[in-house]
Amino acid sequence: MNVDLRFPLGLLFLVFGVMLTLFGLFTDQATYERSLFINVNLWWGLAMLIFGGLMFFFAWKKIQAKKR
Amino acid sequence: MQSSNELRWIDYLIILIYFIFVLGIGFVLKRFVKTSADFLLSGRSIPAWIAGLAFLSANLGAQEVIGMAASGAKYGIATSHFYWLGAIPAMVFVGIFMMPFYYGSKAKSVPDYLSLRYDEKTRAFNAFSFAGMTMMSSGISMYAMALLLQTIHIFDAPFRTLGLPNSWVFHVSIICSAVIVLGYIYLGGLTSAIYNEVIQFFLIVAGFFPLVFLGLVNVGGWSGLTQKLPAAYTHAWHGMDNPQHNLLGVDWFGLVMGLGFVLSFGYWCTDFLVIQRAMAADSMASARRVPLIASVPKMLFPFLVILPGLIALALTSPVQQNSAASGQPNQSPQAAEVQSVQQGMIPPQRNPETGEIVKDESGKAVLDYNMVIPNMLLHYFPSGMLGLGLTALLASFMSGMAGNVTAFNTVWTYDIFKAYIKRDATDANLLVVGQLATFFGVAFSVGVAYFVAAFNNIMDVLQLVFAFVNAPLFATFLLGMFWKRATGHGAFFGLISGTVAAAVHHGLTISAGSTPGVKGAWIATAHIYPSQMAQNFYTAIYAWTVCLLATIVISLVTKPRPEEELKGLVYALTEKAHETGGRWFLRPVPVGIGVLLLTLILNLIFR
Numbered sequence: 001m002n003v004d005l006r007f008p009l010g011l012l013f014l015v016f017g018v019m020l021t022l023f024g025l026f027t028d029q030a031t032y033e034r035s036l037f038i039n040v041n042l043w044w045g046l047a048m049l050i051f052g053g054l055m056f057f058f059a060w061k062k063i064q065a066k067k068r
Numbered sequence: 069m070q071s072s073n074e075l076r077w078i079d080y081l082i083i084l085i086y087f088i089f090v091l092g093i094g095f096v097l098k099r100f101v102k103t104s105a106d107f108l109l110s111g112r113s114i115p116a117w118i119a120g121l122a123f124l125s126a127n128l129g130a131q132e133v134i135g136m137a138a139s140g141a142k143y144g145i146a147t148s149h150f151y152w153l154g155a156i157p158a159m160v161f162v163g164i165f166m167m168p169f170y171y172g173s174k175a176k177s178v179p180d181y182l183s184l185r186y187d188e189k190t191r192a193f194n195a196f197s198f199a200g201m202t203m204m205s206s207g208i209s210m211y212a213m214a215l216l217l218q219t220i221h222i223f224d225a226p227f228r229t230l231g232l233p234n235s236w237v238f239h240v241s242i243i244c245s246a247v248i249v250l251g252y253i254y255l256g257g258l259t260s261a262i263y264n265e266v267i268q269f270f271l272i273v274a275g276f277f278p279l280v281f282l283g284l285v286n287v288g289g290w291s292g293l294t295q296k297l298p299a300a301y302t303h304a305w306h307g308m309d310n311p312q313h314n315l316l317g318v319d320w321f322g323l324v325m326g327l328g329f330v331l332s333f334g335y336w337c338t339d340f341l342v343i344q345r346a347m348a349a350d351s352m353a354s355a356r357r358v359p360l361i362a363s364v365p366k367m368l369f370p371f372l373v374i375l376p377g378l379i380a381l382a383l384t385s386p387v388q389q390n391s392a393a394s395g396q397p398n399q400s401p402q403a404a405e406v407q408s409v410q411q412g413m414i415p416p417q418r419n420p421e422t423g424e425i426v427k428d429e430s431g432k433a434v435l436d437y438n439m440v441i442p443n444m445l446l447h448y449f450p451s452g453m454l455g456l457g458l459t460a461l462l463a464s465f466m467s468g469m470a471g472n473v474t475a476f477n478t479v480w481t482y483d484i485f486k487a488y489i490k491r492d493a494t495d496a497n498l499l500v501v502g503q504l505a506t507f508f509g510v511a512f513s514v515g516v517a518y519f520v521a522a523f524n525n526i527m528d529v530l531q532l533v534f535a536f537v538n539a540p541l542f543a544t545f546l547l548g549m550f551w552k553r554a555t556g557h558g559a560f561f562g563l564i565s566g567t568v569a570a571a572v573h574h575g576l577t578i579s580a581g582s583t584p585g586v587k588g589a590w591i592a593t594a595h596i597y598p599s600q601m602a603q604n605f606y607t608a609i610y611a612w613t614v615c616l617l618a619t620i621v622i623s624l625v626t627k628p629r630p631e632e633e634l635k636g637l638v639y640a641l642t643e644k645a646h647e648t649g650g651r652w653f654l655r656p657v658p659v660g661i662g663v664l665l666l667t668l669i670l671n672l673i674f675r
Contacts, residue, residue: 002100005118005263012089012267013274016082016456023078023452031450035282041452044278051270 006059013052020045074225079455086271086459087244090252090466093263097256104498107257108478109176109348114259116354118266120361123345125265128272129468130213130461133373137444138437140377141414143315144301145674147377148370152304153328156363156667158336160660162346163359165639166337169549170347171355173636177347178340179483185548185637187556188487193563195483197537198340199476203509204530206472207516211527213465214241214517220442222458242517245462249469250510254503258348258478261470265345268463269365275460276372282448283379296382305675317579317599326605330612334542341475356656363663367670380413380440383447413443469513477505528586532574539608540566540615547619552631552638558623566615573610579603 024042032039101107114122139147175181179198183191217223218237227236252260287293294302300315307313308320316323336342336359346358416433417426426434445457481502486493493501520527544563547554575591579600584590588603597603635641652658 002113002259003096003263005266008089008093008096008263009267009270012086013270015085016274019078019082020452020456027450027452035448035450035453036285038282038285040278040282041450044274044453044456048274 004059004062006055010052010055010057010059013048014056015052017045017047017049017052021049075222075454075458076451078452079458082452082455083459083462086463087248090248090264090267091255093267094252094255094260097260097263100259101255101257101499104481104495104502106259107499107502108474108481110258110262112348113350114262114345114348114354116349116357117361118262119345119349119354119358121269121365122262122265123342123358124362124366125269125272125467126345126471127342127468128269128369128464129209129471130216130465131209131468133272133276133461133464134212134216134438134441136370136373137377137380137440140374141381141437141440142377144297144303144378145370145374146300146304146306146314146316147374148304148670148674149316149323149327151366151370152667152671153324154332155336155366156663157328158332159359159363159366160663161333162337162343163356163363164656164660166545166549167346167356167359168352168642169637169639170343171349171352172642175347176482177478178338178343179479181637182544182548182559183483183487185634186554186559190544190556190560190563191483191487193560194541195479195487199479199484201534201537202341202472202476202479203512204516205534206469206476206509207513208520208527208530209465209468209472210242210245210513211517211520213245214238215521216438216442217241219439220446222442222446238521242514245466245469246510246514249466249473250507253470253473253477254506257502258344258474261474262345262348264470265467268467271456271463272460273372275457275463276376278453279444279448279457280372280375280379283376283383283444286448287379287382293378293382297378301378301381303675304671311598311602316601317597318602318605322602322605322609326609330539330542330608331605333546334538334540334608334612338541338545339538340479341471344475344478353654357654357659360656360659360663367663367667376444377437377440380444383413413440413447415439415443473506473509473513476509477502480505480509525586532586535604535607536567536570536574536611539570539611543612543616543619547616547623548638550639551620551623552634552640553623553628554619555623555626555628557626558619558621561622562615562619565618566611569614570607570611573607574603577603577606 020041022045024039024045027039027041029037029039100111103111105111136147136150139150170178170181173181173184175184177195179191179195182194215238218234218241221234223237224234227234227240252264256263284290284293287296290302300306308318308323311317311319311322318326342359346355349355349358414435414437417436418424419426428434441461445454445461449457481498485501485505486498490497520530540563543566544559547562548559572591574588576589576594577597578584578587578589578593578595579597579602582588582600584593587600597606631641
């Protein structure tokens with residue numbers, strides 16, 4: 001295969017994850033009235049961060065395995 | 069809408085990053101496109117899991133996402149029949165039984181298979197009708213999406229700053245989506261479309277999962293939903309013995325035979341838009357796994373796209389609660405009327421020109437169910453997540469459109485240009501033709517979008533014609549793959565008679581409460597169905613049956629093709645794929661059985 005899809009996929013989720021997490025950290029609680037006072041930006045941002053990181057990690061591991 | 073629904077910088081940034089990313093994938097994949105097969109068939113190099121998710125995603129257009137939530141609010145959990153009955157069995161069938169012929173025959177497309185199995189006229193009929201329909205569907209979905217984005221008024225602010233009227237949201241939506249989809253397909257071809265579809269799949273999940281989560285928390289989970297809604301909304305098989313007893317207005321035979329067999333198998337087993345993803349797989353084993361991999365998320369998607377409809381219905385809008393508490397003395401009568409007809413979060417439909425509420429024949433306001441998803445996004449998501457949710461919506465829109473465009477350019481290049489315009493075309497010619505077809509296909513879709521916008525009723529007529537052409541298709545493929553005696557004349561005239569049968573059946577029947585015309589009975593009224601859905605299902609059943617019988621009869625009186633020529637194209641004359649080695653979860657048959665069992669269990673839980 002030419003390009004491992006997990007790289008771009010992981011990258012996009014990492015970028016969105018970082019953005020949402022930071023935005024969630026720096027917004028006040030009043031923003032979250034509509035989301036039932038759950039800071040969805042923070043929590044879902046972290047979840048996306050983890051998913052993106054895992055995708056990236058597995059794609060990287062495969063390249064390392066190929067090099068050996 | 070309140071000013072709190074204006075988008076903030078982070079929302080615009082998320083959408084912008086996504087657009088740049090999508091085009092970036094096209095640029096990265098550009099250097100791998102050297103032949104027409106790279107551009108149009110991904111060089112048959114896609115791993116099974118990627119092709120599988122793309123298989124699912126290409127079907128997951130915005131109309132599907134918006135439409136399923138709308139149906140969820142209209143018909144309740146019975147909408148899941150469109151997944152559990154109307155998709156899963158067919159996806160298992162195409163993977164196990166049909167993929168060996170599509171992939172094994174080395175056909176480049178579904179019409180190409182028809183030319184190998186039957187003859188040129190059958191291919192031509194399928195190729196031309198398919199090419200036309202894909203571009204028109206792409207235009208229709210472009211129109212629907214642009215209209216939706218204009219209606220939710222969320223992108224108004226930047227246009228206001230520029231001094232442009234609200235109608236520019238529509239134009240910019242169409243131009244942007246056309247340019248981006250054209251861009252990434254033109255650059256990277258089918259591979260680019262498939263890669264983006266997989267990313268779109270994950271984005272749709274990422275955008276909708278928190279929405280369903282928040283909604284469910286708000287209404288008190290599934291048990292809260294069952295308490296708030298009538299039983300018919302939360303039981304998929306409620307009252308299926310009699311069309312008067314269920315929300316769909318169909319009987320179980322029409323449902324199982326019409327939706328579960330004819331329509332479902334007709335789409336998932338013959339529509340090149342989805343089959344193309346499986347045909348791009350890197351091996352026969354992968355190709356057979358593609359629809360099976362897709363069927364697992366497909367099985368769970370009702371929870372993502374139908375539940376929002378149910379939640380929206382169960383919610384009493386906060387506006388309504390406020391007005392009840394304070395009495396709202398300063399409210400305009402118009403606003404009061406909106407609240408009284410509003411059902412949960414579903415607003416009434418408005419006439420786009422006069423702004424008046426649309427009413428049906430009995431004087432009741434018609435609800436705009438398509439607003440379920442946008443309203444839910446605006447209701448629950450704060451800035452940040454709202455950007456992600458809108459990105460998911462845009463992603464679903466682009467994946468559906470890209471599916472149509474890549475299917476079109478392949479059929480145009482191989483089944484129309486190479487087959488009928490320039491038979492001796494070199495591969496370099498075909499690559500250029502494929503790229504040009506991408507460009508003109510998108511341009512044509514834009515034209516269709518504006519045409520539909522100008523003549524709104526034309527959309528119903530077009531979709532009706534699509535239904536007539538598609539309904540009989542599965543009979544042709546079933547006989548082609550499993551009955552070696554079926555002939556080209558039989559297939560061609562069978563298809564024509566099936567299509568005519570669909571039109572005649574539609575012209576002779578109508579659903580209760582509709583006026584003759586585009587809704588049916590344009591010849592005479594011979595039968596009245598309890599609902600439009602029942603009429604659609606039975607139209608498909610009649611078309612399929614007529615096509616099947618006509619193909620059999622005509623085949624028996626025409627000369628069969630020598631068996632030598634049919635090797636690899638028909639079940640009886642093809643060596644069986646023995647995939648007994650390997651672990652069970654890599655083999656199609658055990659996986660298929662597992663998927664069907666799980667689907668059965670889901671049906672039992674939500675019966």
